[in-house]
Amino acid sequence: MLTHPTLDILHALGLHGCAKGFKDLEANPAVASLSHAEWLALVLEHEVTLRRQKRFEARAGRAKLRQSACVEDVDYRAVRGLDRSLFLKLATCQWIRDHRHLILCGPTGLGKSWLACALGHKACREDFSVLYHRVPRLFAALDLARGDGRYAKLLASLARIDLLILDDWGPQVMSADHRRDLMEIVEDRYGRGSLLITSQVPVDRWHEIIGDPTLADAILDRIVHAAYRIDLDGESMRKRPDEHELP
Structure with a gap:
């Protein structure tokens, strides 16, 4: 031959x-x-x-994950309230197939962003489209898009993503425009895509962050009731330079 x-x-x-x-x-x-x-x-x-x-x-590459993280490298020894069995279940990505959400809450320094990126990385491996955004920068991008005519196009591009990671939500009270932005994002994903939200603010205070009671009820009804919850607590891992999760 x-x-x-x-x-x-x-x-x-x-x-x-x-x-x-x-x-x-x-x-x-x-x-x-x-x-x-x-x-x-x-x-x-x-x-x-x-x-x-x-x-x-x-x-x-398109996901633009903030950190290089893998679910195989998660440190379950750290005292921070991370449920190993739940996290391993989430690592199967079935919750994304089911169009459910995930809320990661806890004080700064406990690896919320790292864990979110690890799950985003696994979702990419499972052939889901993923996009990472820090919430303040996403709202800034939406403000610019509102001014130059790209607003509808940007929202449509977000709606097509299987897993949208919204990192570092809160604690500032949202403006009227940003409340509507969040409502549009959540509504577009309802039953069609998944959200992964990280926040230092407990879920029971999210109403006051959104600011408008009616919109808060509508937004949280679409997120919280269809979401897995991970509430972390403990000493900041940044004080431990030997940890691979938070160098």
């Missing part, structure tokens, strides 16, 4: 994983005993693996 022309054809067809698999198998005498069907299956597996990796890298 002419190896180089075959590789050229595979690359021309965009089957770069197949080409790599073909080349690797040709160089491995141990596969000589394989049947044609087995050999082809191995070549195709290379293609599938490469495409999954590229898709993950693209999703992870």
Whole structure:
């Protein structure tokens, strides 16, 4: 068999994983005993693996996660109230498939953003679209979009995301515009996408942060009742420089 022309054809067809698999198998005498069907299956597996990796890298790049974090690296030894069984359940991403939400609350320094990014990273690996935003910067971007005509387009782009991470929500009372922004975001995702919200403020104080009782009821009804909750408490992990979660 002419190896180089075959590789050229595979690359021309965009089957770069197949080409790599073909080349690797040709160089491995141990596969000589394989049947044609087995050999082809191995070549195709290379293609599938490469495409999954590229898709993950693209999703992870678009997610713009604040921290490089993986669910496999979570520190369950730290005394902060993290329920291991619940977090492992969340790491399966079934809650995203079910269009449910997650609320991560607790004082600063307990790794809320890190945990959120770890779950976002896992969601990318599970082929979900993910986008990370710090809430103050998201509202600033929406303010700009409102002024230059991109508001509806920006909201539509947020609505298409499977998992939207809203990091560092509160504690300032929201303006009227930002209350409406949050209502639009939540409404667009109701039954169609998931939110992951981190906040230093306990959920029972979110009404006063939103500011308007009617909008607060509408927003929280759509978030809290369909959300898993993780309430962290303990000493700041930033005081422990040996921890990999918070260097």
